[in-house]
Amino acid sequence: MSFLELVKKRYSVRRYSGRPVAREKIERCLEAARMAPSACNAQPWQFIVVDEPGLKEKVARATFGPLAPFNKFSLQAPVLVVAVLEKSNLLAQVGGFLRKKEFNLVDLGIAVEHFALQAVEEGLGACILGWFDEKRVREILGVPSGKRAGLIITLGYPETDEIPEKKRKPVSAFRFYNKYGAQ
Numbered sequence: 001m002s003f004l005e006l007v008k009k010r011y012s013v014r015r016y017s018g019r020p021v022a023r024e025k026i027e028r029c030l031e032a033a034r035m036a037p038s039a040c041n042a043q044p045w046q047f048i049v050v051d052e053p054g055l056k057e058k059v060a061r062a063t064f065g066p067l068a069p070f071n072k073f074s075l076q077a078p079v080l081v082v083a084v085l086e087k088s089n090l091l092a093q094v095g096g097f098l099r100k101k102e103f104n105l106v107d108l109g110i111a112v113e114h115f116a117l118q119a120v121e122e123g124l125g126a127c128i129l130g131w132f133d134e135k136r137v138r139e140i141l142g143v144p145s146g147k148r149a150g151l152i153i154t155l156g157y158p159e160t161d162e163i164p165e166k167k168r169k170p171v172s173a174f175r176f177y178n179k180y181g182a183q
Contacts, residue, residue: 006120009163013125014073016156021051021079025122026155029081032118036111039103045111045150046084048141055140056080062136063129063152071129077154083112084143085150108150115153125158 001009026049038044050056059080063071074080085108116126129152137149176182 010120012127015159016076019157029115029118033111033115036114038107044086044104048082050080063132077156079155081153083151085148127154
């Protein structure tokens with residue numbers, strides 16, 4: 001399959017079959033994340049794979065609450081992967097400070113999307129979560145101070161093989177050549 005076909009197959013999966021995920025598939029997803037580019041090659045990430053049911057439930061419950069129940073589907077996912085955000089190396093930190101950019105956040109997002117794209121290649125589905133109780137997740141998983149739980153990936157086999165239609169703007173709505181606003 002072409003890269004564009006792979007991208008078009010990837011969507012945020014919120015219904016899982018419950019079928020267990022082989023660790024070999026998870027390892028290949030992690031390998032894809034490892035190959036992601038990062039500012040100054042800092043690779044400011046670590047990943048915690050949570051597949052032990054009791055622990056996974058605790059982490060999943062930290063992704064929703066009574067006022068924000070929209071991530072409750074994370075309880076269905078057979079695997080949760082917590083992407084731990086580290087500080088960038090000194091060169092990337094200085095560059096980020098001077099340019100007012102948080103390169104480590106961008107880098108983590110790229111690595112997580114590489115993970116999610118490989119999940120599609122493996123026949124899996126994923127959903128990337130940014131809404132969760134970071135303090136609780138850090139406590140549950142023993143993430144050291146100075147490091148952040150940046151994102152959580154739900155991972156598993158989608159309940160259905162049907163790929164939902166994506167509602168996206170046409171390229172012409174966001175593409176300019178040579179100057180903002182120019183067509």
